[in-house]
Amino acid sequence: xxxxxxxKEIHLDFKLNGTSYNREELKEVAYSLIKEGTPFEMSIGDxxxxxLNDQEQLEVRTSGSTGNAKTIPLEKRKMVQxxxxxxxxxxxxxxxxxxxxxxxxxxxxxxxxxxxxxLGLELDYVPPSSQALPAHKKAYDFVAMVPLQVEKxxxxxxxxxxxxxxxxxxxxxxxxxxxxxxxxVFETYGMTETITHIAARRIDQQAKVGSGxxxxxxxxxxxxDSRGCLVITAPSITDKPVVTNDMVDLRSDTxxxxxxxxxxxxxxxxxxxxxxxxxxxxxxVINTPFVIVGLPDxxxxxxxxxxxxxxxxxxxxxxxxxxxxxLEKHEVxxxxxxxxxxxxxxxxxIQRNKTARLVQA
Numbered sequence: 001x002x003x004x005x006x007x008k009e010i011h012l013d014f015k016l017n018g019t020s021y022n023r024e025e026l027k028e029v030a031y032s033l034i035k036e037g038t039p040f041e042m043s044i045g046d047x048x049x050x051x052l053n054d055q056e057q058l059e060v061r062t063s064g065s066t067g068n069a070k071t072i073p074l075e076k077r078k079m080v081q082x083x084x085x086x087x088x089x090x091x092x093x094x095x096x097x098x099x100x101x102x103x104x105x106x107x108x109x110x111x112x113x114x115x116x117x118x119l120g121l122e123l124d125y126v127p128p129s130s131q132a133l134p135a136h137k138k139a140y141d142f143v144a145m146v147p148l149q150v151e152k153x154x155x156x157x158x159x160x161x162x163x164x165x166x167x168x169x170x171x172x173x174x175x176x177x178x179x180x181x182x183x184x185v186f187e188t189y190g191m192t193e194t195i196t197h198i199a200a201r202r203i204d205q206q207a208k209v210g211s212g213x214x215x216x217x218x219x220x221x222x223x224x225d226s227r228g229c230l231v232i233t234a235p236s237i238t239d240k241p242v243v244t245n246d247m248v249d250l251r252s253d254t255x256x257x258x259x260x261x262x263x264x265x266x267x268x269x270x271x272x273x274x275x276x277x278x279x280x281x282x283x284x285v286i287n288t289p290f291v292i293v294g295l296p297d298x299x300x301x302x303x304x305x306x307x308x309x310x311x312x313x314x315x316x317x318x319x320x321x322x323x324x325x326x327l328e329k330h331e332v333x334x335x336x337x338x339x340x341x342x343x344x345x346x347x348x349x350i351q352r353n354k355t356a357r358l359v360q361a
Contacts, residue, residue: 005084005118007051007076013094013120026117027052040127043104047113051076060107062192069345074107074195081236082111082195083118085217089200090162090186094120096141101125101132101149107192108144108167133159144188146348147174157183164188166197168349169276172283178203189214189258191244195237199256213255221253229262247274264352266294266302271330273304275352278331282306285324286317289342293356295335306333307355309342 010023021029026048033045050058057073086092098121102109109128116123121142126134132149139159146167150157151174157163166188170178178185185204190197199214199222201207216222220234225243232242247259260274267273275292282290289309294302308317314336322332343354 005080007056007080007118008054010117011094011120013122014117015122016116017124018122023052038127040104040125043109044100044113044125047104047110051114051117060110060192061105072192074192078237079111079114079195080118083115085219085236086111086115086197087119089217090142090164090184092119092121092142092162096121096161097139098123098142099126099133099140101128102144102146102167103128107196111196112144147171148348150174150178157181157185162186164197164200165203166190169279170203172280173287175203179207180205182206187214191242193238193242194232194234198232198234198237213251213257216254222248222250222256223253224248224250227262230256230258266292266304268294268297268302268304268330269300273331275304278304278327281324281327281331282321285320288312289350291342291350291352291355292333293352295356295360297334300334303334304331305356305359306336307342307359308336308338309340310338312338314338 008023010021010026014020016029030045030048030052033041034049037045056077057075059071060074061071062069092115098112098116100109100112100123102112104110104113112123115121124134126132130148130152132145133153133156137159141161143160144164144166145153147165147170150163150165154177160183162184164186170187181204183204184206185202186200187203188197189199197217198220199216201212201214219236220232222233223231225231228247230244230246230248232238232244245262247262249257249259251257260276264275265272266275275294278292279290282292286308291307293305293307295305297303318333318336321327337359339358343351343358345351
């Protein structure tokens, strides 16, 4: 990593919506966005003002997908190192074009701005929406999206050189479509505490058969704790190892397969089940949003329960799932509930516990 690059430096090649700015000029832009911009632009202005002051830390809000949202401090120099690690892994270079289509309220959106300023990218921004790509036909070298945005942009992905997908699980159907694309498409793994992604795996046409393992960025190693959960060691990005609640299989100290969340495990009749693994199997036949949860059961302790969005015949679905190849007997949902909408965070992640409470009397 290049420790000589300061967060106070704005790369000479940096452009925002087609215009070059130095540090002082960018402060004026930030002030203007705060005073006169749309809510999305105000968020950009707020972050730029935080980044461009002389303080060495800033505060970032977590998404709250696995618990209550909270605010944590991040060091700017470590955010710079994260940007450099991303550039090295994905071969991003100064002068590349990039698109910011994510909310700047969260780390993923903030880091697109940081990468642009540190690496010298020509960054355009658009309001975050499911229709992420602008109507004009401009091509971009580097874009980050959530799965919903990718789904709505399938026909336009040829306009993107390298696409990063994160923030929520990628459905079976979308993954199958992306496996035929010629753009470089990567699924990423990371969190606010690790300053976005620390690992990625390729899922486009060039992905190697059977490559279900995430590969860490340079300088980052992984291990498991006694629970089988991922421990991330990234000296340039975090002061101490980050212990996660993500259960994994390790191939090496730089490669891992994600299995599911430890705190989501369902203990059904003494058998411990990963709901995420069950969801991956069900996604082959269910085309509407759904989630698997464990609900209290008098005989089993917890029963595997399917909560699905929209109108459907739950009895017929339950019978179909009982015959689904590859789904073990103890993985078949014992109960199926339908709800108008699953509970999600602001950036689209399903809130499993809150959704479960919708169907609990």
